[in-house]
Amino acid sequence: MSGRDAGGARREGPRCIAIVGPFASGKTSLFEEILFRTGAIPKVGAVASGNTVGDASPEAREHAMSVEVNTATTTFMDETYCFIDCPGSVEFAYESDPVLACVDAAIVVAEPDDKKIPALQVVMKHLEERNVPRLLFFNKIDRASGGVRDALELLQPVSSVPLVLRQLPIWKDGIAVGFVDLALDRAFLYREHAPSEVIDMAEMERMESEEARFSMLESLADHDDALMEQLLEDIQPPRDEVFADLVKEMRASEIVPVFLGSAANGNGIMRLLKALRHEAPDVTDTRARLDLEDATGPLVQVMKTIHTSHGGKLSLSRVLAGSVEDAAELDNAAGPAGKVSGIYDLLGQKTTKRGTAKAGDTVALGKLDGAVTGDTLSAKGAAIPTIAVPTPPQPVLHKVVRPSERKDDVKLSAALAKLVDEDPSLVVEHRQETGETVVSGQGEMHLRVALERLASKNGLSIETAVATVPYRETIKGSVTQRGRHKKQSGGHGQFGDIVIDIKPLPRGSGFVFNETISGGVVPRQYFSAVEAGAREALESGPLGGFPVVDVSVTLTDGSYHSVDSSEQAFKMAALLAMREGLPQCQPVILEPVLKVEITVPSDATPKVNAIVSGRRGQLLGFDGKPDWDGWDVISALIPEAEIADLIIELRSATQGVGTFTSNFDHLAEVHGRLSDDILKAASKEAA
Structure with a gap:
C-alpha cells in the first residue's frame, strides 16, 4: 500500500524495518509492544514470561535471549510494515547482516548504561558501513537517573553523525512521566500500553524545550543553508520545513533522530511509529541506496533460511522490485534456485499463506532448495545484480x-x-x-x-x-641408518637393502628426498619406493605418533637381488630404516603457533595484554583500530593449544564485545614439562 511521507512524496509499497541494539537493551520488548499497538497480537507478552512473538524458539526461551532474527508483518494507519527483531549478542551478530543488506531503515534500541557503549558502537558501525538510515530509541527512560542530554553526549562517540534529540522528557519526582515533541512543539503524558495524552506545557518545560529545539534545528541547519539563515536572523522556521529537513537528513544518514520511551511500559511507541510512517524510507529509496534504480524485477534478496519441521525449507526474503508469484522459477548467481512453493507472511513462527508478493513485501518463499542466505534472486534467465552481504566472521x-x-x-x-x-x-x-x-x-x-x-x-x-591440536615432530640431529628387509617363504622371496642419511631441515622446509647412488647398487626403478617408505614413516613420529616435518632423507647405498627385490621390498626397507633411525636423531615436539589479532575497546587493552601473556603468548604490539574511536587491535603470537577457550575469557574482559582473528604462523619447539604432558596425553589417547 502506498501513501505520502512528511515531505509530500509518494511512498511505494510496504516498508521493512530492522530492530537492532546491544544485548538486553529491550529490542524484543519493543517488537512485542509494536505488534500489540498495531493490532497484530491481542495482548503484550513478556520476555521473562516466555510468551513473546519474538524469541519463540526453545533455545531463545531457555536462555532468555534472542538467538536468531524474528519477523512479523503488521499494519499501522493502513500501511504495511515488516519489523525484524535482530539478536543483540555479538555471538549472533551475523544474523543481522543479510537483513541489513535490504531493509529500509533500522531502529537502534539503546539505554542509559555506559557499560553498553562499546556494544552500541559495534551496532552503529555495522549500520554506517551499510549506509542504513537509522533512528535511535532511547529505551528504559523510566530508569534514567541523569539528564537525557548528558546521556546523549555520552553516547555521541558511538555515531559518526550527530545524534539529534527529537523529544525531551518531562520529569516528576525523578520519574519520566511524559515528553515534549521538539518537532511538533507539543507536550505529551505517558499512558501505560496506550497512546500518550496531549497536555499543556509548563513554563519550565517551555524554556527547556525551546533550548533543546534550537539545538535540534542547529543540527539540521548543518545541511540546510536556508534554515541556517533563518536561525541567524532569529526567524522561526515553518513546521513543514522542519519535518522536511528531518526526513531528508535521516534518509541520507546525515543525522540519527533520537526518540524516548519505555518498551516494557509501552511508553513512546505511538510517536515512534508515526515517525516511521512519515519519515522512514521505502523500497524505492532502498533500491537507490543499493544502486538498483533500474531494476524491474522480480528482484528478491534472501535474508534468512529456515528449516521447519513440517513445511520444509523457507527463505525469508525481501522483494526489492517487481513481483513474485507462487510457482515462479527463480535463479541465483550460481543457476536455478528453484520453483516457489508457497508465499507466506510471518508473525514470529506463525506462517500465513498469501498471494503475490510485490515490491516492498517481506515474505517467506517455500521450497527454494537452491537458494541460500544472502542470495539475490531474479527471474529465470535474467541478469542478477550483486547486493553486498558481508561474509561471516572467522570462527573463534x-x-x-x-x-x-x-x-x-x-x-x-x-x-x-x-x-x-x-x-x-x-x-x-x-x-x-x-x-x-x-x-x-x-x-x-x-x-x-x-x-x-x-x-x-x-x-x-x-x-x-575439545578439538585435537595438530602437533608435529621434528629432529635436531642426524644419523646414517641401514634398513634391510629380507623374507623367504617359498618361491620368490622379498629383498631390499638400503642405507640412508636422515638429517634435519630448517623449519618450514617440509620433506626432501635425494639419492647419491653410484654403481647401480640400488636400481633407479626402486628410488620412488624408498621415497614412499620414508614418507610413510614420517606420518607417525617416534615420540607421540605425530607427523614428522622438516626432514631430509638421502639414499646413499644399498644392495638388491635380481629375483627377490621389488618395489614393496624396498619400501619396507625404507620404513625399517626410518623407524630405527628417527629415535636416534634427537626428536622433539613442535606446536602450531598462531598470529592473532584481537579487537577490543581501548580501556580493556591492559587486561587483554595480561590474558595473552598468561597463555604463553608473545605480544607484538597494538594500534588504534582505523575509524573506530576508542578501540585497539592487539597483535600477538599465541600457541594454538592456548586458543581453545580464549574467546570466553576475552568476552568476559570486554563486556562481551571483544573478538579476534587467527592464522597459522609457524611451528615452535615445546620444551620440558609441557612436552611431557603432551606425550602423556598422546599415549593415553593411543591406548
Whole structure:
C-alpha cells in the first residue's frame, strides 16, 4: 500500500524495518509492544514470561535471549510494515547482516548504561558501513537517573553523525512521566500500553524545550543553508520545513533522530511509529541506496533460511522490485534456485499463506532448495545484480561433535548441513588427520545453542570434545641408518637393502628426498619406493605418533637381488630404516603457533595484554583500530593449544564485545614439562 511521507512524496509499497541494539537493551520488548499497538497480537507478552512473538524458539526461551532474527508483518494507519527483531549478542551478530543488506531503515534500541557503549558502537558501525538510515530509541527512560542530554553526549562517540534529540522528557519526582515533541512543539503524558495524552506545557518545560529545539534545528541547519539563515536572523522556521529537513537528513544518514520511551511500559511507541510512517524510507529509496534504480524485477534478496519441521525449507526474503508469484522459477548467481512453493507472511513462527508478493513485501518463499542466505534472486534467465552481504566472521571457538551412537553418523551429517544452511556463521569441517568433525562458531553461547538445536530438531544424542591440536615432530640431529628387509617363504622371496642419511631441515622446509647412488647398487626403478617408505614413516613420529616435518632423507647405498627385490621390498626397507633411525636423531615436539589479532575497546587493552601473556603468548604490539574511536587491535603470537577457550575469557574482559582473528604462523619447539604432558596425553589417547 502506498501513501505520502512528511515531505509530500509518494511512498511505494510496504516498508521493512530492522530492530537492532546491544544485548538486553529491550529490542524484543519493543517488537512485542509494536505488534500489540498495531493490532497484530491481542495482548503484550513478556520476555521473562516466555510468551513473546519474538524469541519463540526453545533455545531463545531457555536462555532468555534472542538467538536468531524474528519477523512479523503488521499494519499501522493502513500501511504495511515488516519489523525484524535482530539478536543483540555479538555471538549472533551475523544474523543481522543479510537483513541489513535490504531493509529500509533500522531502529537502534539503546539505554542509559555506559557499560553498553562499546556494544552500541559495534551496532552503529555495522549500520554506517551499510549506509542504513537509522533512528535511535532511547529505551528504559523510566530508569534514567541523569539528564537525557548528558546521556546523549555520552553516547555521541558511538555515531559518526550527530545524534539529534527529537523529544525531551518531562520529569516528576525523578520519574519520566511524559515528553515534549521538539518537532511538533507539543507536550505529551505517558499512558501505560496506550497512546500518550496531549497536555499543556509548563513554563519550565517551555524554556527547556525551546533550548533543546534550537539545538535540534542547529543540527539540521548543518545541511540546510536556508534554515541556517533563518536561525541567524532569529526567524522561526515553518513546521513543514522542519519535518522536511528531518526526513531528508535521516534518509541520507546525515543525522540519527533520537526518540524516548519505555518498551516494557509501552511508553513512546505511538510517536515512534508515526515517525516511521512519515519519515522512514521505502523500497524505492532502498533500491537507490543499493544502486538498483533500474531494476524491474522480480528482484528478491534472501535474508534468512529456515528449516521447519513440517513445511520444509523457507527463505525469508525481501522483494526489492517487481513481483513474485507462487510457482515462479527463480535463479541465483550460481543457476536455478528453484520453483516457489508457497508465499507466506510471518508473525514470529506463525506462517500465513498469501498471494503475490510485490515490491516492498517481506515474505517467506517455500521450497527454494537452491537458494541460500544472502542470495539475490531474479527471474529465470535474467541478469542478477550483486547486493553486498558481508561474509561471516572467522570462527573463534571450536568443538568436536559426534553422535552417541555410530548408527547416527549419516543422520548427523545431514543435520549439520541444515544447521549451516540456517546459520552461515557456523562452520563444519571434517579433519582427515584426526577423523574429527569440528563445528566452529562465534562464541560459547553460539555453539551451545547450535548444538542444542542440532539435538532437539533431529532427535540426536550428541557428544562434544575439545578439538585435537595438530602437533608435529621434528629432529635436531642426524644419523646414517641401514634398513634391510629380507623374507623367504617359498618361491620368490622379498629383498631390499638400503642405507640412508636422515638429517634435519630448517623449519618450514617440509620433506626432501635425494639419492647419491653410484654403481647401480640400488636400481633407479626402486628410488620412488624408498621415497614412499620414508614418507610413510614420517606420518607417525617416534615420540607421540605425530607427523614428522622438516626432514631430509638421502639414499646413499644399498644392495638388491635380481629375483627377490621389488618395489614393496624396498619400501619396507625404507620404513625399517626410518623407524630405527628417527629415535636416534634427537626428536622433539613442535606446536602450531598462531598470529592473532584481537579487537577490543581501548580501556580493556591492559587486561587483554595480561590474558595473552598468561597463555604463553608473545605480544607484538597494538594500534588504534582505523575509524573506530576508542578501540585497539592487539597483535600477538599465541600457541594454538592456548586458543581453545580464549574467546570466553576475552568476552568476559570486554563486556562481551571483544573478538579476534587467527592464522597459522609457524611451528615452535615445546620444551620440558609441557612436552611431557603432551606425550602423556598422546599415549593415553593411543591406548
